[in-house]
Amino acid sequence: MSLIMLSSPHAHGGDSIRMMMFTVILALLPASLFSVYLFGWLSVLIIVTCMLTALLTEAACLKLMQRPLSALLDNSAALTGLFLALTLPATTPWWMAVVGSIFAIVLGKQVYGGLGHNIFNPALSARVILLISFPLNMTTWIIPMSIHMGAVTPTVNLYDFSQCLTLFFGGVNALPAVIAQGLDAISMASPLGQVKTQATLGVPVGQALAAYHYNVLDAFLGFEAGSIGETSALALLIGGIFLLARHSITWHIPFAYLGTVALLSAIFSSIAPDQFTPPMFHLFAGGLMLCAFFMATDPVSSPVTPNGQIVFGIGCGIITWSIRSFGGYPEGAMFSVLLMNCAVPLIDHYFRPRVYGHAKEKGDS
Numbered sequence: 001m002s003l004i005m006l007s008s009p010h011a012h013g014g015d016s017i018r019m020m021m022f023t024v025i026l027a028l029l030p031a032s033l034f035s036v037y038l039f040g041w042l043s044v045l046i047i048v049t050c051m052l053t054a055l056l057t058e059a060a061c062l063k064l065m066q067r068p069l070s071a072l073l074d075n076s077a078a079l080t081g082l083f084l085a086l087t088l089p090a091t092t093p094w095w096m097a098v099v100g101s102i103f104a105i106v107l108g109k110q111v112y113g114g115l116g117h118n119i120f121n122p123a124l125s126a127r128v129i130l131l132i133s134f135p136l137n138m139t140t141w142i143i144p145m146s147i148h149m150g151a152v153t154p155t156v157n158l159y160d161f162s163q164c165l166t167l168f169f170g171g172v173n174a175l176p177a178v179i180a181q182g183l184d185a186i187s188m189a190s191p192l193g194q195v196k197t198q199a200t201l202g203v204p205v206g207q208a209l210a211a212y213h214y215n216v217l218d219a220f221l222g223f224e225a226g227s228i229g230e231t232s233a234l235a236l237l238i239g240g241i242f243l244l245a246r247h248s249i250t251w252h253i254p255f256a257y258l259g260t261v262a263l264l265s266a267i268f269s270s271i272a273p274d275q276f277t278p279p280m281f282h283l284f285a286g287g288l289m290l291c292a293f294f295m296a297t298d299p300v301s302s303p304v305t306p307n308g309q310i311v312f313g314i315g316c317g318i319i320t321w322s323i324r325s326f327g328g329y330p331e332g333a334m335f336s337v338l339l340m341n342c343a344v345p346l347i348d349h350y351f352r353p354r355v356y357g358h359a360k361e362k363g364d365s
Contacts, residue, residue, distance in 0.1 A: 017074045017075075017076070017115070018073060018074045018075050020248060021074060021075035021076050021078070021079045022075050023243070023246055023248050024079055024243065024248065024294065025075065025078065025079055025082060026242070027239035027240070027242045027243045027248075027293075027294070028082055028083075028086065028229070028239055028294065029239070030232075030235035030236075030238045030239055031086060031229045031230075031232060031235040031236050031239060031290070032047060032082070032086065032229060033235075034222055034231070034232045034235045035047075035086065035228040035229050035231070037145070038090075038144040038145060038222065038223075038228070038231060039090035039142065039144060039145070039158055039228050040145055040157075040158030040159045040160075040164055041158065041159065041160070041161045041164035041165070042090040042091075042142070042158055042164045042167065042168060042228075043090060043228045045094070045164060045165070045168045046085045046088055046090070046092055046097055046168075046228060047081075047082060047085040047086075047228075049085075049094055049097040049098060049101070050081040050082065050084050050085035050088075050097050050100070050101045051078050051081035051082055051085065051101075052081070053081065053097065053098045053101035053102060054077045054078065054080050054081030054084070054101045054104060054105050055072060055077050055078060055081065057077070057101060057102050057105040057106060058071075058072055058076075058077035058105050058110075059072055061105065061106065061110040065110075071115075074115065076109075076115050077105060080101075080104050080105060080108075080109065080122050080123050081101050081104070083104075083121075083122075083123035083124075083294070083295070084097075084100055084101055084104050084123040084126055084127060085097070085228065085229065086227065086228060086229020086230065086290065087123065087124070087127045087227050087229065087230065087287060087290070087334070088100070088127070088130075088138075088227055088228060089137070089138060089139075089140055089141055089142065089226075089227055089228070090141075090142045090158075090228050091137070091140050091141070091142050091167070091187070092137065092138075093137070093168065093169070093171055094168050094169050096130060096134060096137060099130070100126045100127065100129070100130045101126070103125070103126040103129050103130075104122040104123050104125065104126035105122065107125065107126070107129075108120060108121070108122030108123070108125035108126055109122040115300070116300055117300075118300055118301065119301060119341055119342075119344070120301055120338055120341045121295050121298050121301050121337060121338065121341065123295070124291075124295055124334045124337055124338055125338065127334055128334060128335070128338060139193065140187050141187055141188060141189065141190050141193075141225035141226060142156075142158075142187055142188075142225070143187065143188050143225065144158075144223065144224070144225060144231070145158045145159065187225075188225045189212070189225065190224070190225045190226045190285075190286070190330070191209075191212060191214055191219065191224055191225075191226075191281070191285050191286075192285050192286050192324065192330035192331055193330045194208055194209075194211075194212045194214075195208050195209065195277055195281075195330070196324075196329075196330040198211070199275075204274035204275075205269075205273065205274055205275065205276065205277050206273070206274065209277075209281070214281075216280050216281075216284065219233065219280075219281070219284040219285065220232075220233050220234055220284050221233075221234055222234065222235060226286065227287065229290060230286060230287040230289075230290050233283065233284040233289045236289035236290055236293060236294075237289060237293075239293065239294070240254060240289070240292070240293030240294070243293060243294075243297075249293070249297040250297075250306065250309065252306050252309035252310050252313060253292070253296050253297050253302060253309045253310075253312055253313040253316075254292040254293050254296070254297065254313065255313070256309070256310045256311075256312070256313025256314050256316075256317065257288075257291070257292040257296055257313035257314075257316045257317045257320075258283060258288070258289075258292050258317070259313075259317070260313065260314045260316075260317025260318060260321070261279075261282050261283065261288065261317045261320055261321050262279040262282070262283060263279075264317070264318070264321045265277060265278060265279045265281070265282045265321060266278070266279045268325070276325060277324075277325075282321065282324065286324075286330070286331045286333055287331060287333040287334060288320065288333050290333075291316070291320075291333040291334060291336070291337050292313075292316075292333075295333075295334070295337050296312070296313065296316055296337050296340070301341045301344060302341075302344060303344055303347045303348050303351065304348055304352075305348070305351045305352065307351045308347045308348055308350075308351035308352075311347055311351065312340050312343070312344065312347055315336070315339075315340045315343065316333075316336040316337055316340050317336075318336075319332060319335065319336035319339055319340070320332040320333050320335075320336040323335055323336070
C-alpha cells in the first residue's frame, strides 16, 4: 500500500487558513510601504487594483461554481492580488493589472479546483503570462522618487496623485508634454537589465556596474529601479524573518535557494569576474528575495518534507542563476519557482517519509 501525500495549506497549532494568509500579508507590509515611498501613488493604485480585482474575480468564480462567498474571507485572493502587484513595474497600466489579477485567480487557481489544489503559484503564473504577452510594458522601469530626490531632475512627481492617476489610466502619452518628454524621460534600466544588456555588447561586468553607479548598500536598501515590491532586499528580509519567527515557513527552501545562488555566483565570479556578477549582486537584485521567502515557500505548490524542500530550493537556485547568467531574460527567479513547481510531485514521491513501523521489502514500491 503506497502512501499518498497531498501538498495543501494544512493548518497546525490552531492557526486557520485565514490567519496564515493574513500573516503573510503582514510580512509583506514593509516591502509594500517601501514601494509607496519609491513609487508614490502609482504603487498604491497598482496594489489596490490588483487586490480588488482578485477579490471580485474570486467572488465571480465562487458564484459560478455555486460555492459560498464566505470563502473570500480566507484572505487567499487578497494575498494573490498583493503578490502580483509587488511583481509589477510602477508603469503598469490599469488594464494590465486587471487582466493579470483575473489570470491569477481563474487560470492560476480556480481551474485547478481552488485553494489547495493549484500546482503553480497563481501570482507568478499571471506575472509570466503578462511578461510573455506584453514584454515592453513589463520591462519598463520608472525612475524611483529616491533617485529623483538625489541627482536626477524629476519629470513626473510620483507623490502627485493627479499625475499618477493620469499615468496609471492614460499612460505616459496622457501626461502634459512639459512634464514627460516621452517614456525615456522617466524610465531607467534595472541592475539586472543593465548587466544583461551590456554583456551582449561585450562590456565587462565591473564596467557595466560602474556605468550604472551601482552600490551594494543601495541595492540592499532598495534605492534602485525594478518591480514595486522587489527592490528592497531589506524589507523582504524583514518580512521573511517575521514568517520564520511565526513558524509560517521553515528555513529549508529560502536558505537552500539563496545559498545555492550565492555559492554558484561566488564560484563563477571568482573564475571569470568580467563575465559573472558577484554573490551580493545576485542576492539583492530582482525578485530573488521575494521568491525565496514568499513565492517558493507557498505550502500548496512546494514539497511537504524538509529534505524535499531543500532539493526544491537548490533547484530554484540553480535555475535562477543559470537564466540570469546565460538566458535571454535578465531575471530568472519567477521562472525557477514555476519550473520547480512542476517537479514537486516527483520530489514528494522520492522524499516522502516512510510509514512508521513499515519496513521496506524487496520489490515494495
